[in-house]
Structures are given as C-alpha cells and as structure tokens.
Amino acid sequence: MPAQSYPALLNNHQGFLHGADYNPDQWLQHPHIIEEDFQIISRAGMNSWSLGIFSWAALEPEPGVYRFDWMQDILDRCAQANIAIILATPSGSKPAWLSQAHPEVCRVLQWQGPREPHRGRHNHCPSSEVYRREVSRINGELSRRFGAHPAVKLWHLSNEYGGECRCETCLQGFRRWLQERYGSLDALNDAYWNGFWGHPYNDWEQVHPFEVIHDGLQLDWRRFVTDITVDFMLMEKAAVRQHSDLPVTTNMMGHYPGLDYWRLAPHLDVISNDAYPSFDGRSDESTSLTQAICDANLMRSLGGGKPWLLMESTPSQLNWTENFVMKRPGVHRREMYLQIGAGADGTCYFQWRKGRGGSEKYHGAIIDHAGTHTRVMREVAEYGHTLPQLEAVLGSGVNARVGLIEDWQMRWGLECAHGPRKNPKHKGYMDEIHAWHHAAVSRGLSVDIVPSNGDLSNYDLLLMPMGYQVDEKLGQALERFVGNGGILITSYLSAHCDPHNRCHLGGWPGSGLRQLCGVWAEEMDGLPDGEVVQVTSETHLPGLAATGRARTYCERIHAEDAEVLARYRSEFYAGEPVLCRRAAGKGYAYYLAARMDQAFLDSLIDAVVEAHQVPSILPQRPPPGIIVQERDNGQQRFLFVHNATPTAREAPLPPGTWTDLTHGSTYRDSLSLSGVDSRVLIWQNISS
Numbered sequence: 001m002p003a004q005s006y007p008a009l010l011n012n013h014q015g016f017l018h019g020a021d022y023n024p025d026q027w028l029q030h031p032h033i034i035e036e037d038f039q040i041i042s043r044a045g046m047n048s049w050s051l052g053i054f055s056w057a058a059l060e061p062e063p064g065v066y067r068f069d070w071m072q073d074i075l076d077r078c079a080q081a082n083i084a085i086i087l088a089t090p091s092g093s094k095p096a097w098l099s100q101a102h103p104e105v106c107r108v109l110q111w112q113g114p115r116e117p118h119r120g121r122h123n124h125c126p127s128s129e130v131y132r133r134e135v136s137r138i139n140g141e142l143s144r145r146f147g148a149h150p151a152v153k154l155w156h157l158s159n160e161y162g163g164e165c166r167c168e169t170c171l172q173g174f175r176r177w178l179q180e181r182y183g184s185l186d187a188l189n190d191a192y193w194n195g196f197w198g199h200p201y202n203d204w205e206q207v208h209p210f211e212v213i214h215d216g217l218q219l220d221w222r223r224f225v226t227d228i229t230v231d232f233m234l235m236e237k238a239a240v241r242q243h244s245d246l247p248v249t250t251n252m253m254g255h256y257p258g259l260d261y262w263r264l265a266p267h268l269d270v271i272s273n274d275a276y277p278s279f280d281g282r283s284d285e286s287t288s289l290t291q292a293i294c295d296a297n298l299m300r301s302l303g304g305g306k307p308w309l310l311m312e313s314t315p316s317q318l319n320w321t322e323n324f325v326m327k328r329p330g331v332h333r334r335e336m337y338l339q340i341g342a343g344a345d346g347t348c349y350f351q352w353r354k355g356r357g358g359s360e361k362y363h364g365a366i367i368d369h370a371g372t373h374t375r376v377m378r379e380v381a382e383y384g385h386t387l388p389q390l391e392a393v394l395g396s397g398v399n400a401r402v403g404l405i406e407d408w409q410m411r412w413g414l415e416c417a418h419g420p421r422k423n424p425k426h427k428g429y430m431d432e433i434h435a436w437h438h439a440a441v442s443r444g445l446s447v448d449i450v451p452s453n454g455d456l457s458n459y460d461l462l463l464m465p466m467g468y469q470v471d472e473k474l475g476q477a478l479e480r481f482v483g484n485g486g487i488l489i490t491s492y493l494s495a496h497c498d499p500h501n502r503c504h505l506g507g508w509p510g511s512g513l514r515q516l517c518g519v520w521a522e523e524m525d526g527l528p529d530g531e532v533v534q535v536t537s538e539t540h541l542p543g544l545a546a547t548g549r550a551r552t553y554c555e556r557i558h559a560e561d562a563e564v565l566a567r568y569r570s571e572f573y574a575g576e577p578v579l580c581r582r583a584a585g586k587g588y589a590y591y592l593a594a595r596m597d598q599a600f601l602d603s604l605i606d607a608v609v610e611a612h613q614v615p616s617i618l619p620q621r622p623p624p625g626i627i628v629q630e631r632d633n634g635q636q637r638f639l640f641v642h643n644a645t646p647t648a649r650e651a652p653l654p655p656g657t658w659t660d661l662t663h664g665s666t667y668r669d670s671l672s673l674s675g676v677d678s679r680v681l682i683w684q685n686i687s688s
C-alpha cells in the first residue's frame with residue numbers, strides 16, 4: 001500500500017493501546033487482588049484491558065439470572081482511571097447449564113458421531129438456533145448495559161473463532177449453501193468431476209462431505225465452514241449493535257488454517273491478531289522473526305494497510321510448548337517492536353494475571369503467582385513507558401512495493417488435492433510462503449500479503465510461490481501487471497487448477513501463465529525428504545547464486561519462449577532449465593521450477609531487486625541476523641532495526657540521518673546493536 005497516514009486505531013482513544021486480557025471474575029472473592037490490579041496497571045505503563053472473554057457463566061450463573069454488578073463496578077473504576085476496555089462477547093465459552101439443557105449447542109466432531117459433552121471452549125455448533133438465540137440474548141444484554149459506558153471503546157466478538165461442526169444441522173446448511181452456489185446438480189457434478197469412479201449425484205441428499213474422493217467437495221466444505229462462521233459472527237455483531245455503535249473486532253490467529261480471514265476482515269472495524277512466536281533469544285532467530293512478521297504483514301494487509309491491534313501475546317513463557325524456555329532479557333521488547341514495525345498501533349497480552357488453577361496457570365502473564373516484583377513485570381513496564389516516545393509512529397502505514405500472493409483458496413486447493421505428496425501437511429505450502437517471505441524481508445523489502453483476487457496495481461514485484469489455483473481473471477491480472485512493467489516471480493505447482501480444483505488443460509502453468517512465463521511444465525519429480533538435485537546458474541542474472549540445491553518438488557520444464565537462468569545439474573534431467581525469465585511488455589515474468597534452498601532463494605530475490613531496481617528499505621541485503629522494517633506516513637519515515645541474534649551486530653542504515661525515538665541519539669550509515677536489541681528510529685530530513 002502507498003505511504004499514508006491513517007486515523008487512530010480507536011477514534012476515542014489516544015496513544016498506543018497497551019493492555020491485556022483481564023479476568024476479574026476469577027478473583028471476585030479476593031477484592032484485595034482487584035484493588036491491586038488497579039494500582040499496578042499504570043505502573044506497568046498500560047492503559048487497556050480486554051474484559052469478559054470467558055465470563056458468560058459469571059454474568060449469568062443460572063438461566064436468566066444476571067450478575068452484571070461486578071462488571072459494572074470494574075467498568076466504572078476503569079472509566080475513572082482512564083483505562084480503555086475492549087469488551088468481549090462471551091460466546092467462546094458456554095455456561096454448563098446451557099449445554100445441559102440444550103445439548104445441541106455442542107459440536108459434533110466426526111460425521112455421524114456423538115455430540116461433544118460440555119467441556120473446554122470454542123466448541124459450539126455455529127448452526128444451532130438455540131445457541132444463536134442465547135448468544136444474541138447475552139450479547140444484547142451486555143450491549144444494553146455497557147454499550148455506551150465511557151470505559152468501553154471496542155467490541156471483541158467472541159474469541160479465536162475456529163473449528164467446525166459435523167452435525168446434521170450443519171450438513172443441511174452445507175447442502176443449501178451448495179444449492180445456492182451451483183443451482184443444479186449437473187453444475188455441481190461437473191464442478192467436482194463426479195464422473196470419476198462413477199459418482200455423480202442425482203439428489204442433493206446424497207451430497208455428503210465425508211466423501212473424500214472429490215477434492216472440490218472438500219474444498220467447498222472448508223469454504224462453507226468460513227461462511228457459517230462469518231454468519232455467526234455477523235449475528236453477534238448485530239446483537240451488540242442493537243444498543244451500541246462502537247467499533248468491532250475479533251482476534252484472529254495469523255495464518256490459522258481453518259478460516260479464510262479475507263472473508264472475515266471486511267466486517268471488522270479493527271483487525272486484531274493473537275501471536276505467540278516462540279522467541280527465546282538464545283540463537284539466531286531470523287527465520288522465526290520473519291515468520292512472525294509474515295503473520296503481522298497479513299494483519300495489516302487484511303485491513304487494507306491500516307494499523308491493527310496485537311490483541312494477544314505473552315511477555316513470558318507459553319505453557320503449551322514442548323519445553324518451557326524463558327524469553328531472555330530484551331526479547332519481549334524486540335517482539336513488540338517487530339509487531340509495531342508491521343503496522344500494529346497497539347500491543348496487548350494474554351494475560352494480565354496468572355490464575356491459580358486451570359489449564360493456563362503456567363501460561364505467561366504480567367503478574368505472576370509470586371506478585372509483581374519479577375523480571376517479566378519490569379520488562380513489560382519498561383516497554384510500556386517507552387511507548388509514549390514512539391507516538392509519532394501512530395497512524396503511519398507501510399509502503400510495501402512487494403506483494404506476496406497467498407491465500408486460503410490456494411492453500412486449501414493444494415491441501416485438498418490427492419497429491420502431489422500424500423500428507424497435506426507435508427505439501428509445504430506455508431513452508432514455501434515463509435521461505436519466499438523470508439527471502440524478501442531479510443533483504444530489507446516491505447511485503448504486503450495479497451489475496452488471489454486482490455489489487456495488484458500497487459506493487460513493483462509480485463511473488464506467487466505454489467500459486468495452485470489460478471483462474472482466468474487472475475491470469476489476466478498477472479499478464480496486465482507484467483505488461484505494465486511489473487516483475488512477477490512464480491513457481492512450480494502454479495496455475496494447476498481452477499477454483500473447483502479441476503486441472504487446467506493445455507499444459508501447466510495454465511490460465512495464460514504458460515504464455516506469460518514462456519515455459520511448459522511437462523512433469524514433476526516428487527523427492528523423498530533429504531534428497532536433493534543439484535542446480536547450476538548461468539551467468540545472465542548478476543547476483544544469483546552460482547549453485548543451489550533443489551528438493552521435494554522438481555518440475556521438468558521446457559523453455560518455450562524464455563531465457564534460461566539456471567539448470568539442473570544432476571538426475572536424468574540434468575541440463576534442463578530450472579529458472580527462466582521472459583520479458584513481456586514492460587515487465588518480466590520469472591518461473592522457478594523447483595523448491596530451492598534458502599540461500600539460492602535469497603540470492604534470487606537480491607538479483608531481481610538489483611536487476612529491476614525494486615525499491616527497498618536498504619540499498620543492499622543487511623548482514624545475517626539483522627532484520628529491518630519501515631513505516632511511513634507520507635511525511636515521516638520510521639525505521640525498525642532488530643538484532644535477531646544473541647550477540648552484538650552492526651546494522652547498516654538507509655541514507656540520511658536517523659534519530660532513536662526513545663533516547664534521541666542520532667546515527668548515520670550504521671548502528672551498533674547489542675544481542676537481541678531492537679530500535680525505532682525516525683528519519684531526519686537533511687535540511688532540518
């Protein structure tokens with residue numbers, strides 16, 4: 001998105017949001033604890049709490065018996081203390097009395113299997129009329145009482161929507177959804193290629209997603225799960241909007257595989273994310289840093305470039321990881337600066353205070369069981385007190401000139417297909433997305449995530465690894481993009497299928513990409529893990545690594561109308577092309593036929609940036625371990641510099657004079673960073 005200044009995240013709150021999930025309902029019998037919470041919050045440099053996320057049973061202990069007094073008290077005190085409340089609807093966790101009286105509110109995990117018993121959370125049936133009625137009722141009660149309360153600034157719809165229900169009601173809903181989508185069984189049979197194994201349907205009641213042979217059907221089921229979830233979310237939104245016009249959000253989970261967030265995002269006023277990268281600061285964590293940035297870049301992109309909110313993170317340990325490694329000193333601040341660098345205008349935590357029991361009693365929090373005299377608390381407070389010094393950053397965007405085309409349709413299409421590779425998890429779509437994103441971000445490029453039906457016109461360079469589903473429209477958009485001077489890099493397994501997962505005819509890549517890239521992929525070698533095919537580069541692309549290693553997927557391609565930039569050097573296809581480039585109109589299309597090692601991929605991005613003068617934050621790739629990000633409001637530029645390693649590093653700076661926003665030191669050319677250090681700098685106009 002072009003550089004610009006955006007409105008505040010919340011139009012009734014100034015400054016960064018710095019808050020946490022707050023569960024006073026767990027402490028109602030301990031008023032001195034709640035008293036302490038109000039004393040500690042400003043000491044921690046914090047100004048916000050997310051309230052009521054799992055509070056249904058505390059708000060309504062018996063059907064129709066409301067206990068809103070404790071929440072009223074908390075909200076009144078928050079208003080007095082100027083604490084911004086993000087008020088949650090409690091649908092993420094049902095009261096036990098509701099499941100007992102109406103078992104159909106619970107989810108069914110297996111087709112034709114039993115209802116889930118009451119347990120856990122995030123496990124309702126999204127189609128259940130009873131559950132919808134009850135959620136709408138409690139949301140309406142919350143909104144009627146607190147929707148205009150001065151402390152409440154934002155609605156938090158449910159919590160981490162996800163999962164799916166396989167009950168009869170959901171199945172009937174799916175069949176209606178299919179009827180609306182296809183109109184006739186003939187159209188559906190054609191879309192799913194149901195002649196295969198002689199499986200056409202002649203009655204809608206025969207259509208059942210437990211039929212796994214039709215990948216188009218499996219793909220549609222996933223789409224339906226998103227649509228029924230969006231429908232449920234809109235029901236929740238309508239309920240709170242009865243008495244309140246406050247903005248709404250829901251907390252997403254990065255690249256969560258189960259929901260197409262591009263379909264949720266248009267209904268949200270604020271985009272929010274929960275992010276739990278497992279940084280600990282003991283080794284070079286460049287790869288983990290750029291993966292976290294990938295999720296963060298997705299959040300900014302989901303909102304069309306505007307600032308977003310990190311709703312959950314932890315300043316300390318994750319109780320659900322294999323080990324229990326502490327974040328070393330400084331790691332927390334680096335993690336938060338990284339999120340701000342990708343466009344977050346608020347960073348919050350799960351959770352404010354560790355509970356004494358329950359499954360997350362060891363999950364990181366600001367206040368530990370021991371109290372507040374802890375290293376974690378001090379680091380949170382130190383970070384919180386630097387935030388006012390960073391306020392110039394608020395509202396700025398990210399001027400990304402690189403778009404990474406990836407979305408759930410591409411991913412699901414590939415995962416639902418029976419092959420190549422048996423296990424959907426081993427197909428490695430997200431691995432390749434992360435590898436290409438890493439190559440770009442570690443080079444010092446700002447990257448937007450672009451859905452396959454997105455606007456491509458803002459970018460100089462488009463990356464489309466494993467672009468499995470390409471329809472005519474996307475094919476034409478890519479052709480226009482390149483014709484107008486854009487640089488496209490796409491790869492093996494691209495444009496195999498249409499949106500129904502039917503293979504394109506006429507040679508891969510389809511939908512016009514064969515002509516655009518000037519290559520034809522005849523067949524693909526799927527290698528066992530650990531096996532590699534050697535690759536050697538020609539000399540036509542300065543900066544490209546001389547050699548590389550291909551693995552997992554190696555397409556045999558023919559350069560029909562393209563320049564060969566690298567070739568396989570081993571296997572029976574030695575000498576055949578693996579990387580090609582074709583000039584088309586004012587731009588170029590690159591085709592990479594194999595999954596390459598990271599060093600080769602990095603060099604390809606470096607070489608393309610150099611050859612086509614793609615704008616980047618830094619003139620050259622920074623040394624290993626240094627990651628940079630930039631925000632820009634059209635008038636001011638802010639540089640985020642991170643040391644991904646535990647040892648000191650020298651970071652190169654872009655041309656100009658840069659001032660550290662937290663202590664005012666100025667730098668030119670370079671900056672010394674201690675281990676895991678992270679800085680935010682503002683560019684000083686030379687004339688000032």
Ligand SMILES: [Zn+2]
Nearest residue numbers: 125165167170
């Ligand atoms: Zn259901």
